[in-house]
Amino acid sequence: MKQYLDLCQRIIDEGSWVSNDRTGKRCLTLINADLEYQVGKNEFPIITTRKSFYKAAIAELLGYIRGFDNAADFRALGTPTWNANANENQAWLNNPHRKGEDDMGRVYGVQGRAWAKPDGGSIDQLKKVVDNLSKGIDDRGEIISFYNPGEFHMGCLRPCMFQHQFSLLDGTLYLNSYQRSCDVPLGLNFNQIQVFAFLAIMAQITGQKAGVAYHKIVNAHIYEDQLDLMENVQLKREPLASPQLKINPKIKSLEDLETWVTMDDFEVIGYEHHDPIQYPFSV
Ligand SMILES: Nc1nc(=O)c2c([nH]1)NC[C@@H]1CN(c3ccc(C(=O)N[C@@H](CCC(=O)O)C(=O)O)cc3)CN21
Ligand SMILES: O=c1ccn([C@H]2C[C@H](O)[C@@H](COP(=O)(O)O)O2)c(=O)[nH]1
Numbered sequence: 001m002k003q004y005l006d007l008c009q010r011i012i013d014e015g016s017w018v019s020n021d022r023t024g025k026r027c028l029t030l031i032n033a034d035l036e037y038q039v040g041k042n043e044f045p046i047i048t049t050r051k052s053f054y055k056a057a058i059a060e061l062l063g064y065i066r067g068f069d070n071a072a073d074f075r076a077l078g079t080p081t082w083n084a085n086a087n088e089n090q091a092w093l094n095n096p097h098r099k100g101e102d103d104m105g106r107v108y109g110v111q112g113r114a115w116a117k118p119d120g121g122s123i124d125q126l127k128k129v130v131d132n133l134s135k136g137i138d139d140r141g142e143i144i145s146f147y148n149p150g151e152f153h154m155g156c157l158r159p160c161m162f163q164h165q166f167s168l169l170d171g172t173l174y175l176n177s178y179q180r181s182c183d184v185p186l187g188l189n190f191n192q193i194q195v196f197a198f199l200a201i202m203a204q205i206t207g208q209k210a211g212v213a214y215h216k217i218v219n220a221h222i223y224e225d226q227l228d229l230m231e232n233v234q235l236k237r238e239p240l241a242s243p244q245l246k247i248n249p250k251i252k253s254l255e256d257l258e259t260w261v262t263m264d265d266f267e268v269i270g271y272e273h274h275d276p277i278q279y280p281f282s283v
Contacts, residue, residue: 015029037199051273182220198213
């Protein structure tokens, strides 16, 4: 929690104003932040200075794992977070590749599970990594990349957390996640949980011991209409103790994640938090 608050304060103290054409808003922006999560020690990096809807964050991750390309599937799993990008952004609504209501196009999970090969067929990046890690193999390329510039025009948004690399060292599993663009008040609240949970889940289904997750953020920003709430409400609050994430131990394979797992299989034990804050969202 402290590293999150320190990043917010750094943006306020050292950030520069940048105008953003896509949203038509200005952002207070900082380049480069490195966050670390102790997954092996189960120090769950959930925000306590406001109420965090952590189940929605995990539902997003599960949707990426399942290769979803539709905001309705995300809603059914328990998160409304893709509704606006699928249905309210004019550039995407005008895009001939959009297949109708709720379609997100070839984003995140589609790239992770079905990266199109130029010579036909597709690549399931996630399955390859799971299969290797389950056998104790780290070929120094256990990478899941969502960043496919050749298909940006076929999706509603370029991926923000665009790459995850797993490493096995001395019987411990590590994760390095890379994020090109981060809405710190809204997105990072979810992204921290997702990086942590991704390592915890992958360790569990591959039978490895979880270690540390390293989260690199390049462009970290606060939108102009979020700044007052961050500076004068959230940063005035005292953080509370970090809780633990409990994942149903019956989840043992990628197939389990693809079929029967729901948000009931994830619980945060002892989550104390301050009141919710509703930050404005930019589409
Ligand atoms: N501007 C922007 N910021 C983002 O963080 C973001 C995007 N766009 N587009 C794609 C995804 C969608 N994500 C989202 C979208 C909405 C919330 C949000 O409204 N969160 C609320 C509660 C949501 C709920 O009720 O479950 C929050 O208070 O955290 C968070 C992340 C993260 N990403
Ligand atoms: O997981 C996510 C997804 C999105 N975001 C934020 C970061 C930016 O504020 C927008 C995306 O806008 P771009 O113009 O494509 O950079 O969404 C996030 O923080 N986390």
